[in-house]
Amino acid sequence: MRVQLFGTCMIDTFFPETGMSVMKLLRHFGVDVSYPKGQTCCGKPANSGGYARESRKAAEQFISVFEGSKDPIVTPSGSCASMVKNHYHHLFKDNTMMRDKALAVADRTYELTQFLVHELKVHEAGLSGKGKITYHASCQLTRELGVKEEPLLLLQSLNGAEFIPMPYADRCCGFGGVFMAKMPEISTALADEKLDTVLSTGADTVTGCDHGCLMNIADAVRRRGARIAVKHIATVLAEGLK
Amino acid sequence: MTSTATSIPFRANAAEALSNSPLRAAMRNATETFAKKRTEATASLPIEEWRTQASDTRLRVLENLGEYVDRFSANAVRAGAKVYRADNAESAVSIVGSILKDRAVQKVVKSKSMVTEEIHLNKYLETLGFKIVETDLGEYIIQIAGEGPSHIIVPAIHKDRKQVGRLFSEKLGCEYTEDPAALTKIAKKILRDEFLSAKAAISGANFAVADSGSLVIFTNEGNGRMCTTLPPLHIAVLSIEKMIPSLADLPKFMRLLPRSATGQMLTTYMSVITGTRKAGESTGAEELHIVLVDNGRTKIVAGEYREMLKCIRCGACLNACPVYRLVGGHAYGATYPGPMGIVLTTLLEGMEKAHPLLDATTLCGACGDVCPVKVPLPELLHKLREERVERGFTPYLERQGMVGFGFAAESPQLFSLGQTVARVFWPLAKKIPGLGALERMPIPAQITFGRSI
Ligand code: SF4
Numbered sequence: 001m002r003v004q005l006f007g008t009c010m011i012d013t014f015f016p017e018t019g020m021s022v023m024k025l026l027r028h029f030g031v032d033v034s035y036p037k038g039q040t041c042c043g044k045p046a047n048s049g050g051y052a053r054e055s056r057k058a059a060e061q062f063i064s065v066f067e068g069s070k071d072p073i074v075t076p077s078g079s080c081a082s083m084v085k086n087h088y089h090h091l092f093k094d095n096t097m098m099r100d101k102a103l104a105v106a107d108r109t110y111e112l113t114q115f116l117v118h119e120l121k122v123h124e125a126g127l128s129g130k131g132k133i134t135y136h137a138s139c140q141l142t143r144e145l146g147v148k149e150e151p152l153l154l155l156q157s158l159n160g161a162e163f164i165p166m167p168y169a170d171r172c173c174g175f176g177g178v179f180m181a182k183m184p185e186i187s188t189a190l191a192d193e194k195l196d197t198v199l200s201t202g203a204d205t206v207t208g209c210d211h212g213c214l215m216n217i218a219d220a221v222r223r224r225g226a227r228i229a230v231k232h233i234a235t236v237l238a239e240g241l242k
Numbered sequence: 243m244t245s246t247a248t249s250i251p252f253r254a255n256a257a258e259a260l261s262n263s264p265l266r267a268a269m270r271n272a273t274e275t276f277a278k279k280r281t282e283a284t285a286s287l288p289i290e291e292w293r294t295q296a297s298d299t300r301l302r303v304l305e306n307l308g309e310y311v312d313r314f315s316a317n318a319v320r321a322g323a324k325v326y327r328a329d330n331a332e333s334a335v336s337i338v339g340s341i342l343k344d345r346a347v348q349k350v351v352k353s354k355s356m357v358t359e360e361i362h363l364n365k366y367l368e369t370l371g372f373k374i375v376e377t378d379l380g381e382y383i384i385q386i387a388g389e390g391p392s393h394i395i396v397p398a399i400h401k402d403r404k405q406v407g408r409l410f411s412e413k414l415g416c417e418y419t420e421d422p423a424a425l426t427k428i429a430k431k432i433l434r435d436e437f438l439s440a441k442a443a444i445s446g447a448n449f450a451v452a453d454s455g456s457l458v459i460f461t462n463e464g465n466g467r468m469c470t471t472l473p474p475l476h477i478a479v480l481s482i483e484k485m486i487p488s489l490a491d492l493p494k495f496m497r498l499l500p501r502s503a504t505g506q507m508l509t510t511y512m513s514v515i516t517g518t519r520k521a522g523e524s525t526g527a528e529e530l531h532i533v534l535v536d537n538g539r540t541k542i543v544a545g546e547y548r549e550m551l552k553c554i555r556c557g558a559c560l561n562a563c564p565v566y567r568l569v570g571g572h573a574y575g576a577t578y579p580g581p582m583g584i585v586l587t588t589l590l591e592g593m594e595k596a597h598p599l600l601d602a603t604t605l606c607g608a609c610g611d612v613c614p615v616k617v618p619l620p621e622l623l624h625k626l627r628e629e630r631v632e633r634g635f636t637p638y639l640e641r642q643g644m645v646g647f648g649f650a651a652e653s654p655q656l657f658s659l660g661q662t663v664a665r666v667f668w669p670l671a672k673k674i675p676g677l678g679a680l681e682r683m684p685i686p687a688q689i690t691f692g693r694s695i
Binding site for chain 1: 253256257260564565568569600601602603604605606607608610611624626627628629630631632636640644645647648649650651652653654657661664678679682683684685686687689690691692694695
């Protein structure tokens with residue numbers, strides 16, 4: 001099986017090791033992964049800020065990079081996947097040709113855990129893990145994409161790790177893209193609340209499917225000096241490969 | 243045109259609220275309780291089906307709002323009411339004022355109504371010399387505190403029992419107690435005397451039934467019923483979108499509204515008022531005046547934000563909102579707070595005044611999930627953000643930054659140059675005031691993912 005990886009601008013810029021985990025994971029399950037050249041950002045930051053023109057430019061770039069193939073497009077981010085799947089076609093409502101192209105790439109796009117569970121059955125592979133893991137259910141992943149069970153199935157399947165559900169797991173961590181920069185007081189207060197619920201589980205690792213949220217949570221950890229690891233789910237899973 | 247003298251200072255308000263720890267504790271307790279009760283009350287029910295049905299009914303009304311309002315008015319008149327149409331707040335308050343001036347009343351008892359807050363009715367009537375007594379316990383509390391509501395169904399949600407205890411002993415001269423039952427009893431005694439001596443009442447309405455001309459009022463304290471049955475004069479003030487087609491539609495909302503609001507199966511009291519007291523009836527007002535307030539609704543209903551007017555004011559979106567839960571309602575500086583408040587305030591009061599509120603959301607989508615009539619709040623919030631950008635209400639630097647983002651997003655070379663520049667200047671940029679968000683982000687990697695494979 002072949003897939004095209006959309007790495008996301010955040011992983012590309014800040015967290016290349018998460019990208020490597022994704023590659024490792026997919027390759028381990030026999031996937032031929034390509035990383036199409038020319039990919040930039042899905043446009044989500046501009047789109048959530050209300051900048052339709054700029055997010056359209058990003059969408060056009062994404063479409064031009066990925067449209068040449070029929071392979072699934074996999075991305076390790078709920079909010080980027082949702083941007084492509086749920087928002088792109090709205091950006092081109094006055095342009096039928098582009099809208100059709102947007103819908104075509106949307107059809108091929110999967111968030112990582114969706115792909116791991118539905119296409120690769122990774123939750124049945126008996127991966128190993130360690131320690132106590134809790135999980136933050138990010139907003140667009142949970143509510144826009146409806147991906148609720150997949151990450152849980154994966155985490156619960158890890159031999160040797162204990163999965164501890166977090167209270168209010170699907171409550172916003174306060175990242176919100178531009179929100180983080182424009183409303184820092186509220187953003188950090190929400191991240192602090194999130195960290196309270198994270199720590200209440202007694203876990204030694206908190207994971208999730210979106211680096212934006214994880215970054216915001218990691219900042220709350222840093223500010224508080226708390227002792228808990230913050231890792232993308234791809235990294236948690238890749239660590240369990242034999 | 244970034245921030246004008248008249249725009250709502252949401253960020254400053256929010257920062258102030260965040261440093262108010264009793265407020266934060268009260269907000270957390272109350273919203274968590276309501277949200278939990280709502281979840282329990284909607285579990286194992288065909289709630290999606292109910293929401294769709296309720297949404298369809300509301301949408302049907304909005305598509306022909308003018309007709310429903312006409313039908314309601316004709317039927318209410320037939321049942322003995324007098325019906326008035328007020329295009330805006332000024333005309334609404336002056337209609338109510340002149341009804342009262344014509345009668346020899348000094349005091350008016352009032353049951354909770356958000357639209358009267360929207361048109362600032364109490365303030366207007368007080369300048370005319372009337373005494374207004376709010377009879378919903380929460381409204382009564384904020385009235386004697388000299389505040390506005392901070393939640394659309396729980397007006398005093400931001401206060402804890404200690405604050406209410408102190409307020410009562412200070413303003414009512416009673417002995418300090420923080421026992422909710424005792425405090426309720428104190429208010430009840432005062433309010434009972436007010437009910438019995440009042441010659442006029444003002445109420446809102448939860449629904450207006452077009453086919454019968456009836457008003458439907460939900461309360462939990464029975465104060466709505468006292469207001470609308472004891473005094474001989476009843477003035478109902480409601481916004482025009484409150485219409486439902488017929489009484490047969492009412493059960494859809496009877497089961498959804500209280501469940502969404504407080505997690506109750508049913509509201510404690512529901513009054514259906516059709517016209518004035520008839521011969522042989524023992525209760526009911528002798529005179530019923532219904533003031534239908536437009537105040538911008540006809541325009542909203544004709545535009546792309548129509549679905550906002552499906553709202554039945556349950557407050558579920560407030561309780562679900564991470565931002566509202568943290569800062570409370572007063573930070574929004576407007577009548578309606580929370581997600582529905584951001585949208586409605588922007589539509590009713592204009593972008594110029596309300597644009598800072600559009601930052602009061604993370605677009606997390608929790609509001610859209612709980613709305614009993616499926617108001618697409620996240621979509622409407624997003625659409626308003628786009629309108630804000632189009633109309634030039636975002637800060638200059640942000641706009642320039644986004645233009646830069648647009649160029650980089652469509653050019654991989656520029657994008658990668660941007661990454662390099664960011665990496666090199668990151669330590670420096672972190673020191674620039676106003677770029678505080680960078681402080682909360684890690685340093686860009688030496689080698690990007692794209693280049694490392
Ligand atoms: S928008 Fe929906 S959830 Fe919010 S108050 Fe109105 S009806 Fe309730």
